[in-house]
Amino acid sequence: MISSDEGDHEAGANVGRAIQPTPANCDGATVSGTVVTPDVACTYPAGSFGELDANVTGLLATEKSDTTPFSLEDDTAPEFYVKGDPGRTRPRCAHSSTTWPAPRRTTPTPGTPTS
Amino acid sequence: MAGPTADNPYSGNTHELIANYLADPTEEAILHMVDADPARTPTFALFAKPDYYVSTGGTSCTDTTGSSSSDCVEQDTAYAWDHGDYAAEIDTNYLGLVGPGVAHLGLDGSPPNAGPSSAGPLSGQTTVPRSGTTGTWIDETDIRPTVMYLTGLRDDYAEDGRVITEVLSQPVPGGLGSPQVEQLGACYKQLNSSVGEFGTATLEAATAAIESTSAGDTVYATMDQKLARLDQRRDALAEQIKDELYQTEFLGGSIHEPQSETQSCRQLIGYADHLAVAG
Numbered sequence: 001m002i003s004s005d006e007g008d009h010e011a012g013a014n015v016g017r018a019i020q021p022t023p024a025n026c027d028g029a030t031v032s033g034t035v036v037t038p039d040v041a042c043t044y045p046a047g048s049f050g051e052l053d054a055n056v057t058g059l060l061a062t063e064k065s066d067t068t069p070f071s072l073e074d075d076t077a078p079e080f081y082v083k084g085d086p087g088r089t090r091p092r093c094a095h096s097s098t099t100w101p102a103p104r105r106t107t108p109t110p111g112t113p114t115s
Numbered sequence: 116m117a118g119p120t121a122d123n124p125y126s127g128n129t130h131e132l133i134a135n136y137l138a139d140p141t142e143e144a145i146l147h148m149v150d151a152d153p154a155r156t157p158t159f160a161l162f163a164k165p166d167y168y169v170s171t172g173g174t175s176c177t178d179t180t181g182s183s184s185s186d187c188v189e190q191d192t193a194y195a196w197d198h199g200d201y202a203a204e205i206d207t208n209y210l211g212l213v214g215p216g217v218a219h220l221g222l223d224g225s226p227p228n229a230g231p232s233s234a235g236p237l238s239g240q241t242t243v244p245r246s247g248t249t250g251t252w253i254d255e256t257d258i259r260p261t262v263m264y265l266t267g268l269r270d271d272y273a274e275d276g277r278v279i280t281e282v283l284s285q286p287v288p289g290g291l292g293s294p295q296v297e298q299l300g301a302c303y304k305q306l307n308s309s310v311g312e313f314g315t316a317t318l319e320a321a322t323a324a325i326e327s328t329s330a331g332d333t334v335y336a337t338m339d340q341k342l343a344r345l346d347q348r349r350d351a352l353a354e355q356i357k358d359e360l361y362q363t364e365f366l367g368g369s370i371h372e373p374q375s376e377t378q379s380c381r382q383l384i385g386y387a388d389h390l391a392v393a394g
Contacts, residue, residue, distance in 0.1 A: 001214075007205045008233075019125060062178045074169065
């Protein structure tokens with residue numbers, strides 16, 4: 001049995017993104033069936049590679065004037081623990097989470113709505 | 116209200132929202148993030164766009180993306196392979212099986228160059244159900260019961276996963292390999308996996324509700340109640356299905372009404388999908 005625990009997202013320049021590695025025809029490798037062959041290597045100019053480390057404390061304070069105290073498990077999917085463990089409908093708690101709007105879904109997936 | 120944003124050199128977007136999804140404790144329960152200790156339940160979980168790694172810092176920073184620690188968002192060239200998030204290329208994986216009892220099927224599903232990746236303008240923004248992969252849909256909880264079955268062993272508890280009957284070379288007992296039971300098993304995956312259709316749709320619905328700004332938080336409270344009830348119904352049906360699968364796989368039982376259970380399963384997924392679209 002062979003597998004991996006999870007996949008990765010590459011935080012950097014890539015084909016089809018706003019910035020791309022060089023040379024323009026780089027592909028790293030070619031894949032034919034089950035055969036992977038090294039091909040044109042990619043290089044990444046300065047500023048085109050690396051995850052974007054977001055200081056959430058600073059962003060909330062700077063952009064939202066929100067200084068609600070919390071602890072955090074650092075991650076791409078961080079878990080927030082608001083100090084004092086307020087209920088989810090307490091105004092300050094609700095404010096902390098609603099300062100993080102995300103894109104809305106606009107197209108349905110297959111399924112059978114029942115109500 | 117605009118949310119915390121950053122300039123992203125890879126997407127080319129200025130002031131893009133960092134968050135993709137949000138989960139409160141109700142949605143966290145649906146995603147299997149809640150255990151018996153309430154002190155461990157996060158107030159909320161944020162699923163960022165996967166170019167970002169989120170951490171705490173000082174309250175004073177410059178609202179820019181750059182290479183300085185004084186920037187609110189700093190490009191860190193030492194790390195570029197992000198995981199542990201919701202994104203199709205992270206949550207889609209492969210499994211290779213070979214050995215006695217395993218059929219010689221070759222590749223069952225999308226080839227390596229056709230699965231979800233970080234390339235393209237929608238990099239990191241595709242959901243697992245909409246990623247377009249093909250082949251038998253399994254998740255990691257299915258590996259253990261499959262290996263146990265192949266080795267003739269069994270656990271003394273019902274597994275969260277199912278035996279992947281689609282890859283077995285020998286007939287399986289209790290009708291496990293019948294199209295009806297395999298359809299039930301496939302629906303069970305979409306119902307109970309955190310990145311299946313049900314988990315994805317409820318995460319989208321929860322995100323929209325948490326973001327809502329209605330007076331008295333009525334939109335949020337109403338959706339929270341709907342999701343809590345849906346979670347209870349999901350847990351009950353998933354428990355029933357996995358118990359029956361375990362009984363059939365390892366204890367000589369059988370599944371009596373797979374088509375009826377599949378129909379109930381699809382109804383719950385359909386309702387979750389409806390909540391994601393219509394609220």
